[in-house]
Amino acid sequence: DTVLRSADTHPDGYPTVEAVKYMGDLIKQRTNGRYSVEVYHSAQLGEEKDTIEQTQTGVIDLNRASMGPFNGIVPETAVPSLPYMFRSVEQMRHVMDGPIGDDILKAFEAHDLVGLAFYDSGARSFYNTKKDITSIADLKGMKFRVIQSDVFVDMVNALGANATPMAYGEVYSALETGVIDGAENNWPSFESAKHYEVAKHYTTDQHQIVPEVLVMSKASWDKLTPEDQAIVRQAAKDSVVKMRELWDAQEKKSRDLVEKAGVKVSEIDKQPLIDAMKPVYDKYLSTPELKDLAARIQATK
Amino acid sequence: MELWILFGVFTLLMFAGTPIAFCLGAASFGTVLYLGLPPLVVFQQLKSGMSAFSLMAIPFFIFAGDLMVRGGIAQRIVSFAGSLVGHVRGGLGQVNIIAATLFGGISGSAVAEAAAVGGLMIPQMKARGYGADYAVNVTSMAALIALLLPPSQNMIIYSIAGGGKISIADLFTAGILPGLLFAASLMVTAYFVARSRGYPVEQFPGFARVGQLAVIAVPGLLLIGIIFGGVRSGIFTATESSCIAILYALLVTVFVYRSMAWGDFVHATKGAVRTTSMVLLIIGTAASFSWLMAYLKVPVLLIAGMNAISTDPLVVLLLLNVLMLLLGTFMDMGPMIIICTPIFLPLVTHYGVDPVHFGVITILNLGIGLNTPPVGTVQFVACAVGKITVWEAMRSIWPFYGASLVVLGLVTYIPAISLWLPSVFK
Amino acid sequence: MATGSVKSETQPMARVSAVLSRICDGALYLAGIGMVAMTALVAYQVFSRFVLNSSPSWTETSAIMLMNWFIFLGAAVGVRENYHMGFDVLLYVLPKGSKGALRMLSDLIALGFGFGMVWYGCKLVGLTWHTIIPALELPGGFDYLPLVAGGVLICLFSAERIAQRWSGLDIDKDINLEDVPEMPAVQEA
Ligand code: NA
Numbered sequence: 018d019t020v021l022r023s024a025d026t027h028p029d030g031y032p033t034v035e036a037v038k039y040m041g042d043l044i045k046q047r048t049n050g051r052y053s054v055e056v057y058h059s060a061q062l063g064e065e066k067d068t069i070e071q072t073q074t075g076v077i078d079l080n081r082a083s084m085g086p087f088n089g090i091v092p093e094t095a096v097p098s099l100p101y102m103f104r105s106v107e108q109m110r111h112v113m114d115g116p117i118g119d120d121i122l123k124a125f126e127a128h129d130l131v132g133l134a135f136y137d138s139g140a141r142s143f144y145n146t147k148k149d150i151t152s153i154a155d156l157k158g159m160k161f162r163v164i165q166s167d168v169f170v171d172m173v174n175a176l177g178a179n180a181t182p183m184a185y186g187e188v189y190s191a192l193e194t195g196v197i198d199g200a201e202n203n204w205p206s207f208e209s210a211k212h213y214e215v216a217k218h219y220t221t222d223q224h225q226i227v228p229e230v231l232v233m234s235k236a237s238w239d240k241l242t243p244e245d246q247a248i249v250r251q252a253a254k255d256s257v258v259k260m261r262e263l264w265d266a267q268e269k270k271s272r273d274l275v276e277k278a279g280v281k282v283s284e285i286d287k288q289p290l291i292d293a294m295k296p297v298y299d300k301y302l303s304t305p306e307l308k309d310l311a312a313r314i315q316a317t318k
Numbered sequence: 319m320e321l322w323i324l325f326g327v328f329t330l331l332m333f334a335g336t337p338i339a340f341c342l343g344a345a346s347f348g349t350v351l352y353l354g355l356p357p358l359v360v361f362q363q364l365k366s367g368m369s370a371f372s373l374m375a376i377p378f379f380i381f382a383g384d385l386m387v388r389g390g391i392a393q394r395i396v397s398f399a400g401s402l403v404g405h406v407r408g409g410l411g412q413v414n415i416i417a418a419t420l421f422g423g424i425s426g427s428a429v430a431e432a433a434a435v436g437g438l439m440i441p442q443m444k445a446r447g448y449g450a451d452y453a454v455n456v457t458s459m460a461a462l463i464a465l466l467l468p469p470s471q472n473m474i475i476y477s478i479a480g481g482g483k484i485s486i487a488d489l490f491t492a493g494i495l496p497g498l499l500f501a502a503s504l505m506v507t508a509y510f511v512a513r514s515r516g517y518p519v520e521q522f523p524g525f526a527r528v529g530q531l532a533v534i535a536v537p538g539l540l541l542i543g544i545i546f547g548g549v550r551s552g553i554f555t556a557t558e559s560s561c562i563a564i565l566y567a568l569l570v571t572v573f574v575y576r577s578m579a580w581g582d583f584v585h586a587t588k589g590a591v592r593t594t595s596m597v598l599l600i601i602g603t604a605a606s607f608s609w610l611m612a613y614l615k616v617p618v619l620l621i622a623g624m625n626a627i628s629t630d631p632l633v634v635l636l637l638l639n640v641l642m643l644l645l646g647t648f649m650d651m652g653p654m655i656i657i658c659t660p661i662f663l664p665l666v667t668h669y670g671v672d673p674v675h676f677g678v679i680t681i682l683n684l685g686i687g688l689n690t691p692p693v694g695t696v697q698f699v700a701c702a703v704g705k706i707t708v709w710e711a712m713r714s715i716w717p718f719y720g721a722s723l724v725v726l727g728l729v730t731y732i733p734a735i736s737l738w739l740p741s742v743f744k
Numbered sequence: 745m746a747t748g749s750v751k752s753e754t755q756p757m758a759r760v761s762a763v764l765s766r767i768c769d770g771a772l773y774l775a776g777i778g779m780v781a782m783t784a785l786v787a788y789q790v791f792s793r794f795v796l797n798s799s800p801s802w803t804e805t806s807a808i809m810l811m812n813w814f815i816f817l818g819a820a821v822g823v824r825e826n827y828h829m830g831f832d833v834l835l836y837v838l839p840k841g842s843k844g845a846l847r848m849l850s851d852l853i854a855l856g857f858g859f860g861m862v863w864y865g866c867k868l869v870g871l872t873w874h875t876i877i878p879a880l881e882l883p884g885g886f887d888y889l890p891l892v893a894g895g896v897l898i899c900l901f902s903a904e905r906i907a908q909r910w911s912g913l914d915i916d917k918d919i920n921l922e923d924v925p926e927m928p929a930v931q932e933a
């Protein structure tokens with residue numbers, strides 16, 4: 018009859034939220050009701066940096082967070098976060114489901130966390146209020162809002178555009194008023210933040226295809242019997258399938274909605290963009306271990 | 319039981335006179351200890367609750383307000399307003415309101431406004447035979463105009479608390495008509511009270527003098543256009559506009575009016591640090607308190623309770639207004655916005671209320687709470703300037719409460735008052 | 745301000761108070777410098793984006809860090825100068841003896857909360873010390889240092905008030921409207 022509390026910054030009904038609820042149902046079933054999961058969605062318990070610290074110290078039990086906030090804690094997570102590291106969503110899923118994914122999950126243990134599973138966050142691409150972008154030359158001089166992260170700043174600058182780090186909450190107004198020309202995100206966020214109302218040009222450059230992580234507090238994990246630990250781990254794995262189903266449906270729904278609202282979607286030749294990332298990789302793959310991990314990812318079909 | 323500890327400790331300490339920040343902090347700390355959770359979460363939320371970039375609007379607008387007072391921008395606006403409406407019955411009351419309206423267009427904080435306009439007007443009013451209670455009440459109510467007219471730090475806080483998806487530029491625009499309506503209702507009320515008390519009129523100084531005072535006030539008033547234009551056209555964000563207000567105030571007072579000495583600057587800085595840290599410490603501990611409310615599922619309970627009463631949007635808005643007025647008597651505005659918005663906004667949008675419209679309702683409603691004891695920051699400031707107690711002010715504030723409630727009703731049930739102007743700017 | 749006049753029989757306490765008074769002044773000055781520096785940083789951010797057409801990634805994070813410092817320092821100064829806003833109405837009607845007891849309770853609460861800020865602040869520093877603040881390349885623990893510093897000062901200042909009241913100094917004014925916030929002088933334009 019223990020309730021495992023889980024944090025998520027996404028709203029109720031979002032694929033990650035629903036997947037964790039699904040996992041909770043499985044756990045409840047398989048432990049005969051001894052354990053259940055309660056999801057605190059919509060960042061009720063704080064932003065990801067906060068909830069990660071809460072998970073590490075056992076304030077809450079489970080946490081679904083994006084990879085970015087872990088980069089400063091678990092160095093291995095920085096590699097899949099690098100721009101253009103994965104060629105496609107399929108390749109990303111293949112890599113993270115395999116031994117490379119398991120290695121990264123294990124790396125969380127040294128930081129009071131137990132890595133349970135990787136979820137999808139789709140592919141992030143650029144959108145803007147000005148024009149269709151179909152080549153790297155079109156990006157030149159445009160102001161894109163990025164999250165407060167050096168990798169994103171360096172990526173955007175390496176592409177010849179101007180990175181403007183800005184709080185998420187200011188983006189809509191900033192697009193509307195022209196403080197920035199564009200921003201970047203995946204389809205569902207582009208839709209839910211209503212940025213498509215003001216930014217009518219979307220370019221599928223898929224610069225970041227990064228998985229999200231479901232972690233458990235080491236303190237909560239250690240309270241489970243080995244049998245229950247196995248149940249939790251398996252339920253988490255099972256929820257990934259559910260998550261991807263929901264994600265793909267959500268992505269299609271969002272894309273259809275914004276296209277219907279008049280957003281023009283452009284394709285772009287990705288190779289020149291990937292080539293422009295050389296200095297970025299040199300900067301962030303700072304140790305032989307990280308270089309090796311990147312090479313293994315890229316070598317996976 | 320957890321909820322009893324959380325709210326019980328808060329209420330008991332509050333009545334014991336413990337500073338609000340520590341009431342919120344101690345109640346959260348105690349509840350977390352009772353729950354057996356690691357208490358560090360209280361202090362994590364304390365720190366992260368005051369770490370949003372948008373919250374910088376608070377220190378910036380308070381600092382800018384202090385500089386405008388010390389540097390003479392406020393005085394010149396008051397003189398100009400005096401030449402315009404001083405000759406009406408109870409003229410200094412009208413001057414107070416017009417000055418507050420003009421100053422409200424450059425000031426983002428009601429506290430700064432009460433200190434600025436009240437500091438100049440209340441002593442003059444008392445000297446001319448106005449009752450101190452009248453002077454204080456007109457000042458404290460007129461200061462609320464600054465909340466509605468852009469710029470407004472509280473609208474920025476509302477936008478963050480609402481998840482950051484509400485356009486601040488729209489909120490700023492939406493506040494203009496309600497702000498002017500509120501100003502008009504206060505002028506009418508002030509006029510009738512002044513007439514019944516037989517207050518004097520001032521001499522009309524002649525159009526030449528009005529023009530001269532207008533020219534003198536222009537450099538300060540230009541900030542209205544700079545801030546509103548700057549935010550709408552995208553040169554800077556709303557939060558950054560509060561920083562621009564400081565730079566502009568410095569520029570005008572140092573180079574145009576040449577009235578800002580180094581000592582004034584140091585004084586203004588210290589004053590702003592004191593006020594800001596007091597307000598933001600409350601916002602920080604309110605974040606810990608909110609975290610516990612979320613953890614204990616208070617919003618879910620509240621929505622369930624509300625649904626049990628009614629699902630009619632008109633009734634829901636009425637109930638929320640009453641609830642916010644009640645809560646607003648006990649709590650300061652910033653923390654209230656941070657605590658209430660995440661709970662109420664999903665509820666009203668569920669019933670089809672526009673988030674921008676609800677923002678204006680929230681700001682006006684909780685603004686009235688700044689003038690209601692036991693916790694009424696603006697009223698405290700005005701009373702302090704007028705050197706009377708809150709109880710003395712309360713004796714004759716009722717006509718002004720009446721006027722604000724009428725405006726609140728109009729703003730609540732006629733969405734166009736808020737939403738028409740933003741739709742024009744689209 | 746709030747420390748009142750010092751009686752001759754409390755000489756050691758007067759010396760301690762003099763030291764704390766200087767610490768308090770220092771904290772207020774540091775906080776003021778922090779606020780001015782924050783203003784300059786944000787102004788530079790606007791200038792840089794609008795005029796230089798490039799946005800530095802470190803300005804926002806460092807401006808927030810400065811804000812944390814000056815809030816916690818200023819909040820501690822507020823404990824010594826007794827300007828934190830509370831609901832004083834009940835104190836107004838109570839007899840003097842119970843009023844003193846409630847004031848004592850408030851200071852004990854401040855002391856306890858200040859202690860929590862230090863103790864759990866240190867734990868948070870420890871927890872995040874090996875992480876990295878992305879835009880600044882600093883250990884994550886730096887985020888929580890203002891919390892600890894403010895906590896230390898709040899403990900010192902509230903302990904001082906408790907000791908002063910204990911030794912019979914009159915440090916509690918009635919609801920004193922005269923020094924709620926700093927008021928501007930009245931000038932004719
Ligand atoms: Na205003």
Ligand code: NA
Pocket residue numbers: 646647648649686687688689690691692693694695
């Ligand atoms: Na109130």
